[in-house]
Amino acid sequence: KAGVTQTPRYLIKTRGQQVTLSCSPISGHRSVSWYQQTPGQGLQFLFEYFSETQRNKGNFPGRFSGRQFSNSRSEMNVSTLELGDSALYLCASRLNPDTEAFFGQGTRLTVV
C-alpha cells in the first residue's frame, strides 16, 4: 500500500510569506501528526489531528496552524515566515493514536 505522501518535497520562501504543506496519510489511517526537525532542536511535535479534530498541540507560536479534512488528509500552515522556520517538516500517520506511526519523507522548507 502507498505510504505517507508529503508535498511539496522542497520549498523556498521569503521572510514574511506564508506557506501551506500537505500530507496524505496511509489509506484508512485517521490520526495525523506533524513534527518539525532542525539541527539544533531535533524533532519537535507540532500538532496531532484525529478525525478532523486537533487532539494535541506542541509548544509553537500561533503562526503554526493545521487542519484535517474528512478524507484524513492534513495541511499545516505557517504564516509570517521567519528565518528560524527553516526546517524539515514531517508528517506521521497512524491507524489509531496508540498504534505505530508511519512517517513521510518530509518537506524541506527554506526561508530566505
Place this chain on the structure above:
Amino acid sequence: DAKTTQPNSMESNEEEPVHLPCNHSTISGTDYIHWYRQLPSQGPEYVIHGLTSNVNNRMASLAIAEDRKSSTLILHRATLRDAAVYYCIRSDGSSNTGKLIFGQGTTLQVKP
C-alpha cells in the same frame, strides 16, 4: 514532557549484535516505550514498542527492565543499513494520544 536519556553515539561491527540502552527513570505505569530510527534523508521509521514485557519482531527485540526505568533495543546482527539515529520515546498510553516526544537519539555507526 519528560524525555528519555540515550548515549549520543555508539559503534558496532557488521554482523555483530548491538545493544542500544535507554533510560526512562520517571516513566509512569501507562507509558509505552517506542523505538524509531531515522536513516539519512528519510523520515523516522518505526522499529518496535512495548509496555512491560519483552517484545520481538522481525527488526529487533526490546528488553524492558523489571522496574521499567530502562530498556534496551537489541539488533541481533547489525548490517550497514542499520546505521541510523535511534530514538527511544515514551508515550502516554493513558491519554490515547499520538504525540511522540523525541530526544536527541543515539547515532549508530556500523563498521564493515
